[in-house]
Amino acid sequence: MGKTLFEKVWNRHVVSEVDGGQEIVYIDRHFIHEVTSPQAFDGIRNRGIGLFRKDRIVATADHNVPTKDQHLPIKDFLSKHQVDTLTRNCEEFGIDLYGLGHPFQGIVHVIGPELGITKPGMTIVCGDSHTSTHGAFGTIAFGIGTSQVEQVMATQCLLLQRPKTMRITIDGTLQKGVFSKDLILYIISKLGTAGGTRYFVEYAGSAIRSLSMEARMTICNMSIEMGARGGMIAPDETTFDYIKGRKHAPKGEQWEKAVEYWSSLFSDEDAVFDAEFNFDAGEIEPMITYGTNPGMGIGITQKVPTSSQVASPESLKKSLEYMGLNEGETLIGKSIDHVFIGSCTNSRIEDLRIVAEFVKGKKKAENVTAMIVPGSKQVEEQARKEGLHQILEEAGFELREPGCSACLGMNDDKIPKGEYCVSTSNRNFEGRQGPGARTMLVSPLTAAVIAVEGKISDARNFVGVEVPA
Amino acid sequence: MEKFGILESTVVPIKVKDIDTDQIIPARFLKATSREGFGENLFRDWRFDEQGNPKPDFVLNSARYSGSILVADENFGCGSSREHAAWALVDYGFRAVVSSYFADIFKGNALNNGLLPVQVSPEFLKEIFKHTEENPQQYLLINLPDQTISISETEFSEQFEINSYKKMCMLNGYDDIDFLLSKKADIEAFEKQHIEF
Numbered sequence: 001m002g003k004t005l006f007e008k009v010w011n012r013h014v015v016s017e018v019d020g021g022q023e024i025v026y027i028d029r030h031f032i033h034e035v036t037s038p039q040a041f042d043g044i045r046n047r048g049i050g051l052f053r054k055d056r057i058v059a060t061a062d063h064n065v066p067t068k069d070q071h072l073p074i075k076d077f078l079s080k081h082q083v084d085t086l087t088r089n090c091e092e093f094g095i096d097l098y099g100l101g102h103p104f105q106g107i108v109h110v111i112g113p114e115l116g117i118t119k120p121g122m123t124i125v126c127g128d129s130h131t132s133t134h135g136a137f138g139t140i141a142f143g144i145g146t147s148q149v150e151q152v153m154a155t156q157c158l159l160l161q162r163p164k165t166m167r168i169t170i171d172g173t174l175q176k177g178v179f180s181k182d183l184i185l186y187i188i189s190k191l192g193t194a195g196g197t198r199y200f201v202e203y204a205g206s207a208i209r210s211l212s213m214e215a216r217m218t219i220c221n222m223s224i225e226m227g228a229r230g231g232m233i234a235p236d237e238t239t240f241d242y243i244k245g246r247k248h249a250p251k252g253e254q255w256e257k258a259v260e261y262w263s264s265l266f267s268d269e270d271a272v273f274d275a276e277f278n279f280d281a282g283e284i285e286p287m288i289t290y291g292t293n294p295g296m297g298i299g300i301t302q303k304v305p306t307s308s309q310v311a312s313p314e315s316l317k318k319s320l321e322y323m324g325l326n327e328g329e330t331l332i333g334k335s336i337d338h339v340f341i342g343s344c345t346n347s348r349i350e351d352l353r354i355v356a357e358f359v360k361g362k363k364k365a366e367n368v369t370a371m372i373v374p375g376s377k378q379v380e381e382q383a384r385k386e387g388l389h390q391i392l393e394e395a396g397f398e399l400r401e402p403g404c405s406a407c408l409g410m411n412d413d414k415i416p417k418g419e420y421c422v423s424t425s426n427r428n429f430e431g432r433q434g435p436g437a438r439t440m441l442v443s444p445l446t447a448a449v450i451a452v453e454g455k456i457s458d459a460r461n462f463v464g465v466e467v468p469a
Numbered sequence: 470m471e472k473f474g475i476l477e478s479t480v481v482p483i484k485v486k487d488i489d490t491d492q493i494i495p496a497r498f499l500k501a502t503s504r505e506g507f508g509e510n511l512f513r514d515w516r517f518d519e520q521g522n523p524k525p526d527f528v529l530n531s532a533r534y535s536g537s538i539l540v541a542d543e544n545f546g547c548g549s550s551r552e553h554a555a556w557a558l559v560d561y562g563f564r565a566v567v568s569s570y571f572a573d574i575f576k577g578n579a580l581n582n583g584l585l586p587v588q589v590s591p592e593f594l595k596e597i598f599k600h601t602e603e604n605p606q607q608y609l610l611i612n613l614p615d616q617t618i619s620i621s622e623t624e625f626s627e628q629f630e631i632n633s634y635k636k637m638c639m640l641n642g643y644d645d646i647d648f649l650l651s652k653k654a655d656i657e658a659f660e661k662q663h664i665e666f
Binding site for chain 2: 012013015016018019020021022024026028035036038039042043047049052063064076078079081082085119120121122127128129143144145146147148150151154155156157158159161163193194197198224227229250254257258261262293312314315318408409410417427429430431432435436
């Protein structure tokens, strides 16, 4: 029987099997950041052991950094202490740190791929659930807790139960104005927030193959929002073209060998998955969430469901009460207070280009604040080179410095209570963007259109698609 | 890690599905660099208003319910990988969480902190909610060696699953690092033949 992509990569990393069916799995790269690493470093110190393979660890500061005046000392005492602790730990243990002020600093899941650290066939972990992003390269990448961060620091391994495999095939062509963000929100709305739990997902099909690497990263990034440990996509020419020439990419003869190996990373025709789903890309419209988990999403022209249409009327009621919305309501035309463009889901250069192209020569609506937070210093720099910052600023968008920012509201970038924020991030949980904040997840183009219109609008109407009313 | 054997306790029921780790501990309370003190902000925004006053209708503020077992509706612990969620529950005094489904990362984090996640059938969960609603003094009995959970002094009892290695760790208070450290020779041998591109 053939093997799945997941099995091919996983099997190459199994050190041994232990009682109870768990396996010791070797980890090729370990990304760390300031929030989920300090307790792990303490653990290593308390045990009196060093790091097993410090060269396999890469650090950055992203979750708890300000996105304004990064050249000045951090004002918040606790945040400063946390970021300084990361710096001290990296110095003490000799770990490469792309901290504040470094030209490579940025959101961990943005910098890994852009530096060419993320490569097909690897195992990658990080104390962050959106580590699944790196799966876009055909890597097994997933989020871990701090105890596991410590385990990897101590042994470069984890003790894991092999997840089940799922394949989601999306064939067909996305409509104009519909993006990979809409595609993944659509899938999550179909499978639910726990539909992928216990599984590792492979995304396949012609719609996936036609996507850029950055668009693929958006898909894999949100795998965790349906409960999956991770998502992956078989590497192809698009993948190799993206990696080639990046800082940590293999060079010369090594490159040829690498591509030869990477080209073997796909699911065999006779491979069997534990679960399979199929979707048609052409049926997907721009998506928006109405509730308080990422599974509560609808096509933008659809109505908020009613109690009789959902499996859990109590959850719907609780969510709509929090969101200030009604059952059966149409969202088109609803006034919005804030637009946030950023996060490890949608803060890459292509996202910024999509937004800039649309807002060029336009102005954001009076009733909206529009904030755009690039995913990394390199994205910020590229945006400047292309003149995007000027277009965005002229349109009334505030361009910030890199970090996780209002995706999780750990720093000062919070949405006030009761106000609506249309966001390109990944989670619309209660209070995620600040206590009482009301988040609606969308694609970067939908966010840009809403920033200009000041109200929920169908992006397709603005890119020359005639949408039947 | 504290050992877990048999636990009999009254429960704190939260009949909400898909409780994510942002609810268990909001991100703005993740700035600490130690593992202690997170219990103070457990379920912060459900438990306190903006002024920090307890919200009387939330179960942790109710005089009716207390105990070291949290019972929650399906898909508990989804979302962020923050282990702070498990630390907050343990710091508050919980030793076990009962639900009909757990998110993967939370489940692993709980087991790594001596907090037992007990997955029961939806029907059994319904019975727990029913019994504890009628009688807040209702005890639950969790027996890890036998892998059983019972509604004390009733006929309701169920087996639960746990990985045999993880069970051994919970019973003895071992963590994975000790085990992995004991396998260093195997790991080094693996590295010698592991090619990375």
